[in-house]
Structure formats: structure tokens, C-alpha cells
Amino acid sequence: MKKLLILGAGYAGLAVAQKLDAVSRGKSQWEITLVDQRDYHLIQVRIHEVAANSIPAEKVKIPFNELLDGRNIKLVQATIEKIDPNAKTVQTSAGLLQYDRLVIALGSETAYRDIPGLQEHTYPMKSLQDAITFRRAVIDAFKAASNPDEAPLATPDERLTFVIGGAGLTGTELAAEMVDFCSDLVKRIPMARKAYRIVLLDGADRILPQLSREYGDYVRGELQYRGVSVLTKAFIEKVEPGKIYFKGGKMLKGKVLCWTGGVKAPTILQESGFEVTKDGRIEVDLFLRSKQYSEVYVVGDNAVIPDRRDGNGGSVPQTGQYAEREGELVGENLWDEERGIRPRLYIPFSLGTAISLGRDEALTISGPIRLTGVPGRLAKNVSYDNYEWNIRWKPRLLNAR
Ligand SMILES: Cc1cc2nc3c(=O)[nH]c(=O)nc-3n(C[C@H](O)[C@H](O)[C@H](O)COP(=O)(O)OP(=O)(O)OC[C@H]3O[C@@H](n4cnc5c(N)ncnc54)[C@H](O)[C@@H]3O)c2cc1C
Secondary structure, eight states, X not given: OEEEEEEOOSHHHHHHHHHHHHHTTTOOSEEEEEEESSSEEEOGGGHHHHHTTXXXXXXXXXXXXXXXXXXXEEEEEOOEEEEETTTTEEEETTEEEEOSEEEEOOOOEEOOTTOTTHHHHSBOOSSHHHHHXXXXXXXXXXXXXXXXXXXXXXXXXXXXXXXXXXXXXXXXXXXXXXXXXXXXXXXXXXXXXXXXXXXXXXXXXXXXXXXXXXXXXXXXXXXXXXXXXXXXXXXXXXXXTTEXXXXXXXXXXXXXXXXXXXXXXXXXXXXXXXXXXXXXXXXXXXXXXXXXXXXXEEOGGGEEOBOTTOTTOOBOOXXXXXXXXXXXXXXXXXXXXXXXXXXXXXXXXXXXXXEEOSSSOEEEEETTEEEOHHHHHHHHHHHHHHHHHHHHTHHHHHTOO
């Protein structure tokens, strides 16, 4: 049997394995091995909800054994240390693995853009542990502020100022969830009611650059209505404990600072000899194969895929929705290849975008349809349920055995 090694079992990597196993009804000649450092699939698109105590951590963890039980997919729980694309091997903490075909789907890491102090003094929001640590820091800030030995709280008070840097999807949704989290906490600590402040900031002149300006302005208005201070054109120059310094000389004090302002691919890709872009990603062709090594596929956040919908030569967005479809295409193409069928080109498309505006409301845009408030949130919840159904039950229905 030929060896298919999939590095990373997130949105893209899991989709490759599940799709290939399902469409081949477990009869593929590929010996499928998934390698991941975790023993669970992380619903990464919801970790900010854990961070703001909207949902429990268990809700975003699906153990791999629940997803892979009874499938012809082997899971190796290990850390990937280095890829040797010439020898077709991958060094992991569990030993050396060989492959005939490789899929790289390692997701992204927080990018700190060489801003002094940013990494040292801010909380990231990429892993479940990041979300849990942030949640703890917010609760601790409220507890400390209510300590009778502390000075009385001012309005607003830097000890209860929560700053989120980076107003893309993650930062914006976190700011909105924080409104609900802080209102819960002041129910227990009424003296903090007028002291807390949530600040969302970005160096650009607007928030949510992935949406049209009209939608960005709508979300900004909604956040401000809920009491979030939104600062744009706020370029961070350096960060010290509890202090953010901006270009132009201004400074903001805050107790808990979270950075969601950028991602990059893991350095392991460059260290393994792949030619990478400025943010560490690998350029692929329209079959999602590396341009350097045709037996290597790259999917999800690690890939730079030309987006033919974009007249300015842009690339496909790095989101869970695209990552899943890219993975599915590679799974289907591997099965087609076995049967002598020509591979399909990747054609990116989006079902829409949903931005939560707290626990009960969201803006959901799908083609010409725009839903706001509670209907928007219900539509977003449907997209979450749909994804979970796709990974839990769809492969079993497609491939009952
Ligand atoms: C808070 C937040 C909110 C988001 N909201 C949305 C949203 O609303 N909609 C949307 O579409 N997208 C959203 N995204 C983006 C989305 O989560 C990513 O684009 C998507 O997860 C990328 O999928 P992937 O398969 O490339 O990587 P991932 O899903 O991150 O999977 C990578 C996998 O690789 C494993 N891995 C990494 N390094 C190693 C190593 N060295 N050894 C072993 N295993 C390793 C990881 O454990 C992980 O399982 C959000 C992201 C965040 C952080």
C-alpha cells in the first residue's frame, strides 16, 4: 500500500482523511495516517466563546477516536518536528514517518510582527489553552478589583480595561463576546459596573477588512452601541506590561491585553526547505500541490491559493470554511487518481460569512441575504451544527460499513 501522510488534523487535514475514506468506502489503496499533536479536533472558530465564558471548553473539543473509530484512518499523536521533502520523510516526536504523498495542514500561529513587547505582554487567541488562560485573566482582574485592600475603582478603571488588538474576525467577535462576559461578572461584583471597559483597536482605518466597508461600519456601530470602544488607525509601536504605546505618542493602559492582529504559518515549513511567502506559507497550484514538490499537497491556512474571483491577484482567504473544502477536494482527487480519473481543479466558493455580536446576535451574510440580530445568530449556530454534522455523521452515512 502507498503511504499518505497528513500533517495536522484540523479543518483541512481531517477533511482530506475523512473524504478519501468515505468516497472510497474504505477501499482506497492509500494507507491514510493523520498526525496531530492533540488527541482531539479543535473547533477553532469557537474558541473566543470559551475565552468569554459563553460556552464550556468541552464544546470545542471532539476526541479523534469519536471521529475516526471504525474508519481506515490511523492517527499518530505526535509533534511534527521536520519534513524532508527530498527523502520523503517526516520527523516527529514519535519517530520518523515515510510517505509517498504528503498533505501539509498545520494551520497558523500568532504573528507578532516584530513589535517590541507584543508577544511577551499580550494573550494570544489560537489554541484552547489560550482561550482558557484569557478567561482566567479576566475573572482574576474582576476578583482583584473587588478586593477591599485595593484602591476604590475609578470610572473607567485601567485595572478593568480589556484591550483586544486586531479587529479582524477573531478580535471583533471576541470583543462582542466580552460584553456579555463582563455583564455577567458585574452581576457578582456590582462595584465594577461602571469601571470596566472593553477596547477593540486596529491599525487600519476600519474594522473587519474581509467584509465590505458597509458591513464593517455596521458591526462597528453595533459594538459601540454595546459599549465597546473601537479605535482605528491605532498602530501599536510597543507594549509594556499593562501599557500599549501607539505611533504618534499616545498610550493606553489596560489590565488584560489580547493580540489577534495577525497569523503566520509555522516556521517548520521554511526550515524544511520549502520556499515560502513573507508570512511563511507555501504557494500551490490549482490542484493544491506544492509548486516545488508535486507529491506534496498544501491546504488550509498553510497554502497560498490564487483566487480567480479576485481581480487584484489575491489569494483564497484563510478560514475554516475554505480549509474544509480544500481538504475535501484533495481527498476526492486522491481517490480519482487511483481510478485513473483526471483530478479536479479547486474552485473556491463561500457559503457566506457570519460575525457573532455576542451570545444572542450575529450578522450573517450569504449572497444577497443579510440576517442580523437573533436570526443572524441562529444562522451562525446552524453553520456550527452543520460543520459538526459533517465531521461526525456525514462520513458514516456516505460510507456505512
Ligand atoms: C478565534 C478564532 C475564530 C475564528 N473564526 C472563524 C470563523 O468564524 N469562520 C472561519 O471560517 N474561520 C475562522 N477562523 C479561522 C479558522 O479557524 C482557520 O482558518 C482554520 O482553523 C484553518 O484550518 P487548518 O486546517 O489550516 O488549521 P487548523 O484547523 O488550525 O489545524 C491545524 C492542526 O495542526 C496541528 N498542528 C499544528 N502544528 C503541529 C505540529 N508541529 N505537530 C503536530 N500537529 C500540529 C494542530 O494541532 C491542529 O489540529 C477563526 C480562527 C480563530 C483563532
